[in-house]
Amino acid sequence: xxxxxxxxxxxxxxxxxxxxxxxxxxxxxxxxxxxxxxxxxxxxxxxxxxxxxxxxxxxxxxxxxxxxxxxxxxxxxxxxxxxxxxxxxxxxxxxxxxxxxxxxxxxxxxxxxxxxxxxxxxxxxxxxxxxxxxxxxxxxxxxxxxxxxxxxxxxxxxxxxxxxxxxxxxxxxxxxxxxxxxxxxxxxxxxxxxxxxxxxxxxxxxxxxxxxxxxxxxxxxxxxxxxxxxxxxxxxxxxxxxxxxxxxxxxxxxxxxxxxxxxxxxxxxxxxxxxxxxxxxxxxxxxxxxxxxxxxxxxxxxxxxxxxxxxxxxxxxxxxxxxxxxxxxxxxxxxxxxxxxxxxxxxxxxxxxxxxxxxxxxxxxxxxxxxxxxxxxxxxxxxxxxxxxxxxxxxxxxxxxxxxxxxxxxxxxxxxxxxxxxxxxxxxxxxxxxxxxxxxxxxxxxxxxxxxxxxxxxxxxxxxxxxxxxxxxxxxxxxxxxxxxxxxxxxxxxxxxxxxxxxxxxxxx
Numbered sequence: 143x144x145x146x147x148x149x150x151x152x153x154x155x156x157x158x159x160x161x162x163x164x165x166x167x168x169x170x171x172x173x174x175x176x177x178x179x180x181x182x183x184x185x186x187x188x189x190x191x192x193x194x195x196x197x198x199x200x201x202x203x204x205x206x207x208x209x210x211x212x213x214x215x216x217x218x219x220x221x222x223x224x225x226x227x228x229x230x231x232x233x234x235x236x237x238x239x240x241x242x243x244x245x246x247x248x249x250x251x252x253x254x255x256x257x258x259x260x261x262x263x264x265x266x267x268x269x270x271x272x273x274x275x276x277x278x279x280x281x282x283x284x285x286x287x288x289x290x291x292x293x294x295x296x297x298x299x300x301x302x303x304x305x306x307x308x309x310x311x312x313x314x315x316x317x318x319x320x321x322x323x324x325x326x327x328x329x330x331x332x333x334x335x336x337x338x339x340x341x342x343x344x345x346x347x348x349x350x351x352x353x354x355x356x357x358x359x360x361x362x363x364x365x366x367x368x369x370x371x372x373x374x375x376x377x378x379x380x381x382x383x384x385x386x387x388x389x390x391x392x393x394x395x396x397x398x399x400x401x402x403x404x405x406x407x408x409x410x411x412x413x414x415x416x417x418x419x420x421x422x423x424x425x426x427x428x429x430x431x432x433x434x435x436x437x438x439x440x441x442x443x444x445x446x447x448x449x450x451x452x453x454x455x456x457x458x459x460x461x462x463x464x465x466x467x468x469x470x471x472x473x474x475x476x477x478x479x480x481x482x483x484x485x486x487x488x489x490x491x492x493x494x495x496x497x498x499x500x501x502x503x504x505x506x507x508x509x510x511x512x513x514x515x516x517x518x519x520x521x522x523x524x525x526x527x528x529x530x531x532x533x534x535x536x537x538x539x540x541x542x543x544x545x546x547x548x549x550x551x552x553x554x555x556x557x558x559x560x561x562x563x564x565x566x567x568x569x570x571x572x573x574x575x576x577x578x579x580x581x582x583x584x585x586x587x588x589x590x591x592x593x594x595x596x597x598x599x600x601x602x603x604x605x606x607x608x609x610x611x612x613x614x615x616x617x618x619x620x621x622x623x624x625x626x627x628x629x630x631x632x633x634x635x636x637x638x639x640x641x642x643x644x645x646x647x648x649x650x651x
Contacts, residue, residue, distance in 0.1 A: 147209070148173050148335055149194065149304065154203035156189050163189040165359045166203070171304065174333045176326055178340060178350035180379055182434060182602065182640075186359040187339045188230075191306045194337075195227035196220035218247070226297035227306040232289050234281045240264070241277040244296050260299075267298050271325045286411060287318035294325065305329060306337045309436070311345060323349050341379070341434040343372045343641030355379055376637030380604055390588045395612060396425030399596045400446075400477075400565050405455035407445050415441040417620040419455070423565065423596040428587065430611030430628070431600040432636055438620040439600045440482065443569045446598065447479040448472045459565070473502060476564035480554055480571050482600070484547070488554045491543030495535055496524045498542050499557055527556045532582075548579030555586050566590050569600045584610050604636060618642045 149171040156164040164186045171177055179187045192198045194205060196214035205212050207223050214220050217227075234243050241261055248260075261277050268275050273291040281289060290310065297305055307326075311319040326336050326349060340346055346353055347367060355362040355378040362378045400423040409415035415438045423429050433439055444450035446457065448469045456465045459475055467475070481487035489498050500520060503509045508519050528535055531552045535545065542550060551571065558566065568587055572580040588610050591597050601607055607614055608628065615625045616639035623639040635645060 146172070148207070150206045151190070151194065152204050152206070154190060154193060154200045154205075156186075156193060156198060157201050162359055164193075164200075167356070167359070167361050169354055169361065169364075171335050171337070173335055174330055175351040176330050176336045176338055176349055178338045178346040178353045179356065180340060180343075180346050180353055180375060181356035181362075182341060182379060182604070185356040185379075187356050188308055190356070191227060191308065191337060191339060194220070194304075195225055195306055197227075221247075221300055221302075224301060224303035225306070226300060226302035226304070228290065228293040228297060228308065228310065230309040232293050234289060234292060236280070236282040238281060239277065240275055240279050240281070240284075240292050240295075243281060243292060244277075244299055248300070263299060264295060267295055271298065271328055272321065273325060286413065287314050287321075290314065290318075290322070303334045304337070305334065306339070308339045309341075310338070311340070311342065319345070341641065343375050343379075343638065343643055345642075346375065347372065372638055372641065372643050373634060376634050376641060376643075380633045380637040380640075390610065391592050393426055393592065395427035396594065398422050399425045399460060400598075401456075401458045402442075402446075403456045403458070405445060405457065406453045407441050407450055408453065409441055414453075415620050416445065419620075419622060421615060421622060421625075423598055425564075425596050426591060426594045427612040428591045428597040428599050428610050430607040430614045431598060431617060432604065432607045432614055433602070433617035433640055435602055437617045439569070439602075439617055441620075442617070443479070443482075443567055443598075443600055446472075446567050447477065476561075478558040478561070478563035478566050480558055480566065480568040482569035482573065484550050484554055485543070489542055489550060492541050494540060495528075495538045495542055495553065496520050498553060499524055499527060502557060503560070527553075531556045548582075551579060551583055555583065559586065559590060562593070562595075563590075564595055566595055566597045567600070568597060570602065571599070572601075572603065572606060580606075604633065607636075608633075616640055 147170050151167065151169040154164050154167045155162070167186070167190055169190065179191065181187050189198065193200050196217040196219050199214070212223060241257070241264060244264060245260065264277050273295060275288060275291050275295065281292065284292070310322060314322065326338070329336055338349055350367050352364060352366055353370065353375065354364040355375065357379060402419050402421040405416050405419045406414060407416040419442065431439055431442065441450055445452050448467050452465055456463055458464065459477065464472060464475060485491055500509050504515065508516055510516060524538060527533065533549050533552045535549065542553065566587065571583045571587065584606065587597055587599065599607065599611060611628045613625060614628055614631050614636065616623045616636060618640065619642065623642070623644060626635065638645060
C-alpha cells in the first residue's frame with residue numbers, strides 16, 4: 143500500500159435519540175487498499191461511513207482528506223473529494239433508465255449533457271471493470287446484481303477514488319459476489335481505495351488488506367489480514383465479555399411441538415431467502431435464532447406465522463400440517479407472534495389502547511357476542527393489563543402511537559400472551575428498548591417457557607440469545623449453519639457460524 147494517510151477520521155462520535163451510534167471512533171485509509179469494516183448489525187459501521195460520505199455530520203471529532211480537514215455539508219461535498227458510497231438499499235430511480243440514473247447529479251444535466259458521449263463512457267467503464275450493463279434498460283427490469291453494477295458505475299463515472307460499499311454481497315449470488323471482488327481488486331490495482339462493510343468473515347478474509355472491527359459503536363481494533371484469522375475476528379466482533387445470567391428453571395423440555403421440514407421461500411424481491419430450513423421446537427424451551435440481519439430470519443418468522451408463502455417444504459404443529467394456513471388459523475391453533483416492527487406490523491398506532499388490545503380477539507367471546515363488543519369486559523381487561531404489565535399510559539383513549547417504545551412492547555406482549563399460546567414467535571422483542579423494558583421483555587418470555595410454551599426467539603442481540611435460550615440455531619444466507627445447546631455455546635463458536643464458517647471448517651481455510 144503506497145503513500146501516507148488518505149483519510150483520517152479522529153474521535154468520531156454520532157448520537158441519535160437514545161442511541162450513541164459511534165463513540166470516539168478513529169479510522170484511517172491509505173491509497174490502494176481494500177479496507178474491510180467488520181461488525182455485527184448495529185455496531186455503527188453504516189453510520190461511520192455515512193459521515194465519511196457526507197450524509198451525516200459528526201457530533202464530535204474530525205475528518206481529514208490528504209491532511210486537510212474536510213467539512214461536509216452534503217454528499218455532494220464528499221463526491222467532489224472523490225468519495226462515493228453504494229448503499230445496501232440502492233438509491234436508484236426505478237422508473238428511469240440506467241443512463242438517466244447515472245446522469246443524475248453530473249455537471250451539465252439534464253439539459254447540457256452529451257448523451258452519446260455519456261453512453262460511450264458508460265460502456266467503456268463497464269468493459270474496463272467487467273460490469274456488463276445496458277444503458278437503455280430501466281432499473282425495474284434489472285436484477286439486484288445488475289442494479290448494484292449501476293450504483294458502482296455511477297461512482298466510477300464520477301472518478302471516485304474512495305468507494306464505500308455497504309454490505310454489498312447481501313443480495314448477490316456467489317457468482318455475482320466473485321465478479322464484484324474482481325472489480326474491487328482492479329480498483330485497488332489502479333491505486334484507488336475501497337471500503338468493504340460486511341459481517342461475513344470468509345469474504346472479509348478473501349478481499350481485504352486491512353480490517354477494522356466495530357463493536358457497540360467503538361473501534362475494537364484495526365489489523366492486517368495476514369495477522370489474523372476467522373477465530374480472532376469472531377472474538378473481536380462479538381466480544382468476550384461475561385454475560386448476565388437470567389434466572390430460569392432447570393426444567394427438562396418436552397416433546398416436539400413445531401417442525402420446519404426442508405422449507406424454501408423467497409424474499410420480497412423474489413430471491414430465495416430460505417434454502418432448505420429444517421428446524422424443530424420443543425415444548426418448554428426457548429430456541430434462539432442468531433444471525434446478522436438479512437440472512438433469512440425475517441422470512442423464517444413470516445413463514446411460521448403464515449405471512450409469507452412457502453415454495454416447498456412443510457410446517458407442522460402438534461404433528462398436524464399447517465403449511466399454507468393464514469395467520470388467523472395459525473393463531474387459533476395456538477401460535478402467537480411478536481413482530482420485529484412494533485409500529486408497522488404489531489400495532490395500529492392511530493387506534494387507542496383498548497382497540498389494539500383486542501385486535502386478536504374482537505370477534506369472539508368474551509370480548510364480543512355476535513356483532514356487539516362487550517365494552518365492560520374490554521374496560522376491565524384494559525385496566526388489568528395496565529396494572530399487571532406496569533404500562534405507563536396517559537389517557538387510554540389516546541392513540542397508542544404516543545406511547546414510548548417500551549410501553550408499546552408491553553402492550554404487544556400482553557396481547558400475545560393473553561390466550562396462553564402453545565408457541566410464541568418473538569422477533570427482536572427488545573430492539574430499541576431501554577434496560578428496564580429489555581429485562582421485562584426477556585423475563586416474560588422466560589415465563590412463557592416455564593409454563594410449557596415453546597418460544598422461538600429471533601434476535602441479532604447475542605446477549606439476549608445467550609441470556610434466555612436453551613438451544614441456539616445460527617442462520618447464514620438462508621441456511622441453518624448449526625444448532626448448539628446454549629450451555630455448550632460461546633461467542634467464538636456463534637461468531638464463526640454467523641460469519642458463514644462451520645465449526646471445524648476454520649482450520650481448513
